[in-house]
Amino acid sequence: MLAHAARTLLHMVLPPRCALSGAPVDAQGMVAPGAWAQITFITPPFCRCCGEMFGFGGVEAGGGLCDRCVADPPPFVTARAAIAYDGTGRDLVLSFKHADRTHAVAAFTPWLARAGAGALSGADALVPVPLHPRRILARRYNQAALMANALSGATGVPHWPRALVRTRHTPHQVGLSAGQRAANVEGAFAVRDSARAAVAGRTLVLVDDVLTSGATARSCARALLGAGARAVHVLTLARVVRL
Numbered sequence: 001m002l003a004h005a006a007r008t009l010l011h012m013v014l015p016p017r018c019a020l021s022g023a024p025v026d027a028q029g030m031v032a033p034g035a036w037a038q039i040t041f042i043t044p045p046f047c048r049c050c051g052e053m054f055g056f057g058g059v060e061a062g063g064g065l066c067d068r069c070v071a072d073p074p075p076f077v078t079a080r081a082a083i084a085y086d087g088t089g090r091d092l093v094l095s096f097k098h099a100d101r102t103h104a105v106a107a108f109t110p111w112l113a114r115a116g117a118g119a120l121s122g123a124d125a126l127v128p129v130p131l132h133p134r135r136i137l138a139r140r141y142n143q144a145a146l147m148a149n150a151l152s153g154a155t156g157v158p159h160w161p162r163a164l165v166r167t168r169h170t171p172h173q174v175g176l177s178a179g180q181r182a183a184n185v186e187g188a189f190a191v192r193d194s195a196r197a198a199v200a201g202r203t204l205v206l207v208d209d210v211l212t213s214g215a216t217a218r219s220c221a222r223a224l225l226g227a228g229a230r231a232v233h234v235l236t237l238a239r240v241v242r243l
C-alpha cells in the first residue's frame, strides 16, 4: 500500500511520459508503442571488442574483431551499447541530455542491463564518464551518472560516481574528426587520488550516453588502467553505427 501511495504521489508530481515522444504512458520508464518501433537496438553479430555491428557498415577482420579494433586495439575489453545513435536514437539521447527528460532513465536501465550483461556479471563497480564542473553547472546533472546510478540499483553493482574526474574543460566534440576527438580528450580524465586504492585490481564498467569515435572511452579506460584497474568495459546507451 505504501509503495502504491508513493507511486501515486510520484505520478502526481511527475506524470509518466514516454521516454522518446513525451506522450502520456501508464508507468514511468515506458516507451509509447509508436516510438518503440523507431528505435534501432544493437543486435549480434557485432565486433566482440567494440560492439560495432557487422553488416551495418562494420567490417569483420577476423577473430570476431572489426577492422578498426585489429588496426588500433582499444584499451577496454568490450564496449556495448543498447541502441544505434541514428535519427530516433539521437533524439532520445539529446532530449535526455539537454531537455531535462531525466525520467527516461527508467526506460534505459533494462536496455543497459541487457546490452552490458556480460560485463556487468563480473564487474566490481560502475564508473560514469564525468562532466567538467562548468558543464554540470549549465546542465544541472550528469546524464552518465544518472544512468549508472539507476543501473546500480537494478543490478547491485556498486556505483562509483567520483572515481574519475575531468581535469580540463574540453570543447564539444560535435563536428570534430576522429583524430581531433582523440586530441581533444587526451589526458582530460584522471582517477581521483581518493579513489586510486579502490580502483586498483578492479574490473570496472565505464558508463556514458553515446559512443562516437571511442576517444572518450579510450581516454577514461587508460586513466583507470593507469591507476591499476584490472580491466575496463564500456557500456553506453547509444553508439554511432557506420552506414
Ligand SMILES: [Zn+2]
Pocket (backbone or CB within 6 Å): 047, 048, 049, 050, 051, 052, 065, 066, 067, 068, 069, 070
Ligand atoms: Zn571493433
